[in-house]
Amino acid sequence: MRPSLSVLATALALGTTAPAxxxxxxxxxxxxxxxxxxxxxxxxxxVEGVTCHVSYFDRGMIDRLQKGNWFENPSDTAISCxxxxxxxxGDIDLGQGGEEVFKQGISLIWKEQVVNRIYDKQNQTLIYLxxxxxxxxxxxxxxxxxxxxxxxxxxxxxxxPE
Numbered sequence: 001m002r003p004s005l006s007v008l009a010t011a012l013a014l015g016t017t018a019p020a021x022x023x024x025x026x027x028x029x030x031x032x033x034x035x036x037x038x039x040x041x042x043x044x045x046x047v048e049g050v051t052c053h054v055s056y057f058d059r060g061m062i063d064r065l066q067k068g069n070w071f072e073n074p075s076d077t078a079i080s081c082x083x084x085x086x087x088x089x090g091d092i093d094l095g096q097g098g099e100e101v102f103k104q105g106i107s108l109i110w111k112e113q114v115v116n117r118i119y120d121k122q123n124q125t126l127i128y129l130x131x132x133x134x135x136x137x138x139x140x141x142x143x144x145x146x147x148x149x150x151x152x153x154x155x156x157x158x159x160x161p162e
Contacts (some may be wrong), residue, residue, distance in 0.1 A: 014083075020101050022102065023042075025037070028039070030057075035058070035061055037056070038055065040054050041053055050083060050084065052079055052080065055079075055150050057140065059149055079144070089154060100114060100115070102115040103115070125150070127145075128145050129144050
């Protein structure tokens with residue numbers, strides 16, 4: 001579990017939904033230098049019944065020592081989200097920017113792996129966008145997946161947006 005207890009406690013105390021927590025479900029070694037591809041499952045904290053699987057490259061110690069840049073992983077991320085149960089949607093941000101569902105550091109300080117959720121009202125679809133965020137030199141590397149709601153029995157706890 002990556003978020004600290006203080007982050008979770010603060011979110012609960014403020015009455016907000018805590019950020020999603022990633023659970024590692026796989027790790028595949030890709031070479032003899034200790035580099036791995038890590039696969040994590042993330043449940044959307046405001047949309048029950050949707051699970052995202054995110055994968056990213058985790059550099060091993062030998063690779064870090066050989067190539068320098070010791071304190072960060074590459075910005076490459078892949079994502080796939082699917083319906084994994086009955087869908088119940090809470091109070092989600094309906095704006096074009098959507099809302100951040102998950103984030104974790106992929107460097108010592110400045111770089112984060114982020115998953116945003118955007119609701120496409122016209123097409124009745126949830127869009128999940130995985131990308132990295134940096135203070136400078138932002139990366140254009142991203143991955144996107146969708147969960148269609150059309151024809152599904154979806155419960156909107158705050159009422160379906162019109």
